[in-house]
Amino acid sequence: MKFTVKKEVLVDAFAKIGKVLSNKTTIPVLRGVKVEARADCILLTASDASESIIHRIPADPGKAVIELEGEAVFKREALEVASKLSGDITYELEEDTLHVTQAKTKLDFSTMPATDFPKIPTTNSKPISLTGQQFSDLIARTVYAVSKSEVRPVLTGVNLSFGKELQAVSTDSHRLSKVTIPLETEMEEICITVPGKMLEHALKAFDLSQNVFLTAEQNQIAMVNGNTIYLSRLIDGQYPATDRLIPTDFKHEMTASTEELKDTLTLLATLSKEGVVKMEVDGMFVKFQSRSETSKGEREIAYHEYTGEEGFAISYSTVFLLDALKRVESDSVKLKFVDPMRPFIVEGLDGTDQTQLILPVRTY
Amino acid sequence: MKFTVKKEVLVDAFAKIGKVLSNKTTIPVLRGVKVEARADCILLTASDASESIIHRIPADPGKAVIELEGEAVFKREALEVASKLSGDITYELEEDTLHVTQAKTKLDFSTMPATDFPKIPTTNSKPISLTGQQFSDLIARTVYAVSKSEVRPVLTGVNLSFGKELQAVSTDSHRLSKVTIPLETEMEEICITVPGKMLEHALKAFDLSQNVFLTAEQNQIAMVNGNTIYLSRLIDGQYPATDRLIPTDFKHEMTASTEELKDTLTLLATLSKEGVVKMEVDGMFVKFQSRSETSKGEREIAYHEYTGEEGFAISYSTVFLLDALKRVESDSVKLKFVDPMRPFIVEGLDGTDQTQLILPVRTY
Known part of the structure; x- marks a missing residue:
């Protein structure tokens, strides 16, 4: 096996497969990357028991030139080192020693046989x-x-x-x-x-x-x-x-500013470790309250629209509503409630077909 | 105690004292910040057994207004929360409860008496x-x-x-x-x-x-x-x-590019866990080599100037020389050696009065 690759191409490729590559696995061969030099491309494969990633570097005069086909499992350092080199880097396998050369730099790495690497099943279904x-x-x-x-x-x-x-x-x-x-x-x-x-x-x-x-x-x-x-x-x-968990009839619906809700919940989340907030409709405003052993917090914001009972109150996890709000891209968000014991819906007005549901917390 | 501070002023102040504030200490009062509202300023003090920081917020109509003097130890959250608020924030102590208010936001925090906080000795010497x-x-x-x-x-x-x-x-x-x-x-x-x-x-x-x-x-x-x-x-x-550790007579002196040396050592540092590099003067070049159980690396760079024996070789910690080179601001750096067993000098050409010394590693 012998090939020459531009530094940038190798750095990009390593960044992709690096997402799967683990140093923690106890199986030595899986700490490495299977490298196959073929006539028209170089294939890099990283895998663990659960996930695999295969990245293809096509042969291309300016970027990658394959001189001799072959395969082996490289130590991750042999590819990672590209980030410390520049220009064209040559990889050549001599028995089980890999020579990496670039200008006045010569590096040697031990390798493992490609046959030790697990077979990655391929698929024929229609995508x-x-x-x-x-x-x-x-x-x-x-x-x-x-x-x-x-x-x-x-x-x-x-x-x-x-x-x-x-x-x-x-x-x-x-x-x-x-x-x-x-x-x-x-x-x-x-x-x-x-x-x-x-x-x-x-x-x-x-x-x-x-x-x-x-x-x-x-x-x-x-x-x-x-x-x-x-x-x-x-x-x-x-x-x-x-x-069947998703309710369809709602008794209380409120529209409010996504940003104002996010700010309010972020503020209250910093105060309470339990992370429960009580929300209560109060005239023109909606009031959010949370408490911990040594602090309590309260903020009122004006809602845009509300239909339902005056004084409606419900308690829920601050973080869960924050998480849901982060997935809403519209400036306004609609919260739809049945009663304080039933799951409620967080609905963006951005036209995405998404349903977000949160179970309330009972407070006594 | 009652004062009103602009959000930005408080966020800046907290960033400064936050460097000393520890959550790890077992002494509860040291997890807090001593706050003293005086006629002309607010003093924030964070301390642990070893270090203290005092930050002064001067009274200034646009930034901080003190209405009522007083002192207490605040929980860090009471100050940290400023980053989640905006505009003018009012702090008011009522018995041992601190009220933090801003527009429609009301927060309450418990406090500790300022007398529980350690005394910070002040100094009279000439600085x-x-x-x-x-x-x-x-x-x-x-x-x-x-x-x-x-x-x-x-x-x-x-x-x-x-x-x-x-x-x-x-x-x-x-x-x-x-x-x-x-x-x-x-x-x-x-x-x-x-x-x-x-x-x-x-x-x-x-x-x-x-x-x-x-x-x-x-x-x-x-x-x-x-x-x-x-x-x-x-x-x-x-x-x-x-x-007495710093040698004064040198037998081998080399000037080379700071950047090229750094690149070379960074490269070799990634290969060898032991982190020892062997440097050898070789004709017009200086060769750096390192090895680990499964890899070895070599790079030659051209030096700018060299006076001393041909073939002079010395081994040292890759990281120590890298650390020293990072403190050199000139494009070129001078390495001054006595012999392979004696400490050597890394000297920037930037005019700073700095001496950096590294002990070689014996290799057999």
């Missing part, structure tokens, strides 16, 4: 195509609400249903977020749960000015973006039916 | 005056070389000698840095050792466009900058005599 923006919306607007606890593993993932539309749902059983995107061509119905962390990794590795192609199967999801393929395992288990 | 730049040079060019180990506590500090000049010395017994600044008026001779960490805190809290006034006594050092006073305890114990 669906999303714009980078759609993919980003889908993930960023759901992944925040997955469960942080491993008690019910299936809740640590985002549930994706393919069919006439693509629907993503996340819930930690105290709150829920659902985003729906119409599909141009109807897909075979399939419903999978993808670990939230893996979706965040993919989102970080992707160039969102380019489309994302998703292929979902029974045991993995593949996401293709430009020259990068990201593969993730799925979470086994039945995802709970969430549609 | 010496440094420009902000001189103070910054003095600290930044020495503090990096203090010992990280507590085995010899006196080495974790920077030794300051006042007299005809101000001299700062730091050493961890593997390397040393010494900076000398001439003084306009001769001082009474005094020699103290100040904890490195405290000097870093002071440097961060200070506005370097303003002068720094130093007052050194037997048990503390006071540093005054604008409206901020920083006080630190001293480290007891005899600081080692370092002058």
